[in-house]
Amino acid sequence: xxxxxxxxxxxxxxxxxxxxxxxxxxxxxxxxxxxxxxxxxxxxxxxxxxxxxxxxxxxxxxxxxxxxxxxxxxxxxxxxxxxxxxxxxxxxxxxxxxxxxxxxxxxxxxxxxxxxxxxx
Numbered sequence: 001x002x003x004x005x006x007x008x009x010x011x012x013x014x015x016x017x018x019x020x021x022x023x024x025x026x027x028x029x030x031x032x033x034x035x036x037x038x039x040x041x042x043x044x045x046x047x048x049x050x051x052x053x054x055x056x057x058x059x060x061x062x063x064x065x066x067x068x069x070x071x072x073x074x075x076x077x078x079x080x081x082x083x084x085x086x087x088x089x090x091x092x093x094x095x096x097x098x099x100x101x102x103x104x105x106x107x108x109x110x111x112x113x114x115x116x117x118x119x120x
Contacts, residue, residue, distance in 0.1 A: 012053050023084075026085060045086050058087065
């Protein structure tokens with residue numbers, strides 16, 4: 001997670017921009033993996049707790065309510081179509097990355113550490 005250099009007008013747009021950035025990082029990692037292991041051609045899953053952002057990535061049409069989103073972020077759609085990535089919903093309660101980016105309860109920290117395979 002890193003600070004976004006753009007101002008988002010909604011939480012959906014913020015999540016969508018984050019998905020775009022994550023997609024670029026994953027594509028770079030997949031390219032590196034392919035250089036090491038030529039047979040490594042699997043679909044990478046990106047987990048997101050914003051269903052609207054996932055839908056925005058999956059639909060192949062522009063909507064009036066999302067026309068303000070910079071077109072460069074829509075490359076996600078192409079990468080879903082060619083099976084480079086898949087977007088999967090995970091509830092906010094199950095979002096492991098939150099412990100690294102937000103103030104969370106002790107219980108949530110312990111849950112996230114366990115899910116990441118970290119012994120506390």
